[in-house]
Each structure stands twice: as structure tokens, then as C-alpha cells.
Amino acid sequence: MNNPLLNHLPKDAYPLVLELLNKYPHTLKIVNQRSSKHGDFRKTKEGKYQITINNNLNQYQFLLTLIHEVAHLVTHLNFKRVQPHGIEWKMTFQHLMLPFVNPSIYPMEILPHLANYLKNPKASTDSDVHLSLALKSFNQKSDKNFIFEIPFGSDFTFKNRTFRMGTKRRTRYECLELHSNKTYLFNQNVEVKMIVTN
Template sequence: MQNTLKSYIPEQAIPKIIDLLDHDNLTVKIKRERKTRHGDYKRLPNGKHQITVNSNLNTYRFLITLIHEIAHFEAYNNFGRLIKPHGKEWKHTFQHLMLPFLNPKIFPSELLPLLAKHFKNPKASSDTDEKLAFALKQFDEPNDKTYIFEVPFGNTFKLYNGRVFKKGHKRVKRFECIEIKTGRVYLFNPNAEVELLNDVNE
């Protein structure tokens, strides 16, 4: 596992991660990209526990996701099966596990203030933290995707599944977008990545 992880997380983080994963009944699997999640944790029918993380994440996103899922395992072990998945027990565990990693030997200096703020009250997904999510994406491999907040008002864009939308006004945090085919209104995170289309549907 140590050799595998070297390709996915910052080198300075490896010893600490190996210590956290030192459980006989916990396994980590690296998966191909899943559009709806970065990773997950589940208790298997045989009583063992499994964590999965997407292989396409940049090293910093991968590390945060891995610790996020380890926190589920630790919270389950320490507080039992009846806790809420992202309740106070998980939040406290995630904060405790993440703290030793929040240093400039592991994360770039520009990420540390955003991470420190985020971990005062970690959310179920770091994608909901607009500033942190945008900062983390700067370390992704270049692609031809556009963020929702960059799409001009009234322009159309396409999702990975082929659905086409027209961008509308911003609510408090998210953008209203109308699906062209159905006319239904959906709310989009500003950092959602989409394919900008040249034509504008009136």
C-alpha cells in the first residue's frame, strides 16, 4: 500500500497515512473517476471496512479525501454505528486526524489558510467550500472545462452526461440554470465544471 500511495499523496504525508491505515480489517482501493463522489467508506458484510478514493484527484485533494474517509472509519469504531455520517463525532474525528497534516511540508502555503478555516467546521464535502474548492482545483491537470461562475449569463453549457443547461441568475451561493430539454430549474455550485457551448438558446 505504501508504494501505491506514493503516486497519489504528498511524500511527506506518507508515514502519517501509513500509521492511520495500520488496521488489519481496513483496506483502501483506488477507483477510476466517479462523477458524483471523490471517495467513500463502507462496512463490508464480512465485518471488514473499505475505503475507496478516485484515482484522478490531485495529490492534495486525494489526501483530504482519504483522511475524510478514514475519519468515517475511526468515528464508527469510537462512537458506534448509530452516529450520523457527517455529524459532530465525524467532524471532531476529521479535525483531529487532519491537524498533523496542516503544515507547509505537506500543503502549499496558499492552501493552508483556507484549510485552517475549513476545518473549524468541516462539511460533508469540501466542494461546498467555494474558496477552498477553487484553490484545490488550481492543482488539477489542465482540461477544457469551464467553471459555472465563468459561464456568461444566458449562455448554454453541457454536463458530462450530455444534459444541456442555460445559465441564469445567482441566488445566495449557487446559480439557477434551466435545463433546455425539460425547462426545469436546477441550482449549481459555482465551482462545478462544465463544457461551455458556443450557441446561445433564446
């Protein structure tokens, strides 16, 4: 394994990751950010296994995403055709993540949320609001806000569209897209750019 991986992982996780990656042969590619996913696993036309991980993830997100995708590889090797995020994948992912749920690897701000998420892991870590916010708090500072930080009635942009902040439903925010006058629901951990008016 080459050293660029070292820059993407918590230092104490590196030897454990290396051991895991060498145990299950595949090609690992670190790729440019994709808005629809953090990583993926697939079998190529040549019959080889390939894992890709986005290069913009902080080290804690990167590690979690990498083990998530390795769990897909191991599940495929052990069980062949099963539900992508079914019981076999969940058990495999929990087992592979166990050595990393450790204060020498993950900070205390993340650990309890990570442990809770791993009780019944979902297809995307973003679906767990508490874990998602804890992980994102370690991102480099950006000019974006979480949607729950936007005051009611304020305007913001998301994917080059302008919205007005509305009321909170149970877990999501109702926002009006100004161009179409349609209402959209936003998860509370979405990052948006607030429009500041002087």
C-alpha cells in the same frame, strides 16, 4: 502498504499516512471516478473495513478525502453507531487532519481555506466553495470551466445536457435546461463545458 499510494499523495504526507493506515486495519482501494462521491468507508459482509478513494483526485484532494474516510473508520471503532458526519466524526477528522495542515504538505493557496473548513467540517468538501476552488486549481488542465466563468446567456453542457447561463442568486446560478425549458440551480464551483460558437 504498496507504493501506488505514493503517486496519489504529497510526498511529505506519505510517512504520516502510512502510520495512520497501519494503525487502523482496513482494505484501501483506489477506484475509478464516481460522480456522486470522492470516497467512502464501509464494513463489508465479511465484517472487514474498506475504504475506497477515486483515482482521478489530485494529490491534495486525495489526501483530504482519505483522512475524511479514515475518520469514519476511527469514529466507528471508538463510538460505534453515531451520526455519519456528527460531532464525533468532526472531532476525529479535525484531530487526524491536524498534522497535515502544514506548509510542507499543503500549498499556501489551499492552507487558509483548509484551516477554515476544519473549524466545522461538512460531509463534503465541495460544499465549501473557497476550499473546493483552491483544491481544484491544482487539477490537470481540462476543457471545462467553473460555472462562474460562463458569461450570462451563453450555453454550456453538464452531464450530457445543454443549459443556458442565467442570473446569480445568493450563492447559486439559475440556468435554463434547453430541452425541457426547466430552470435549475447550480453551485458556483460546478465544472461545466462551455459551447463555443464560431
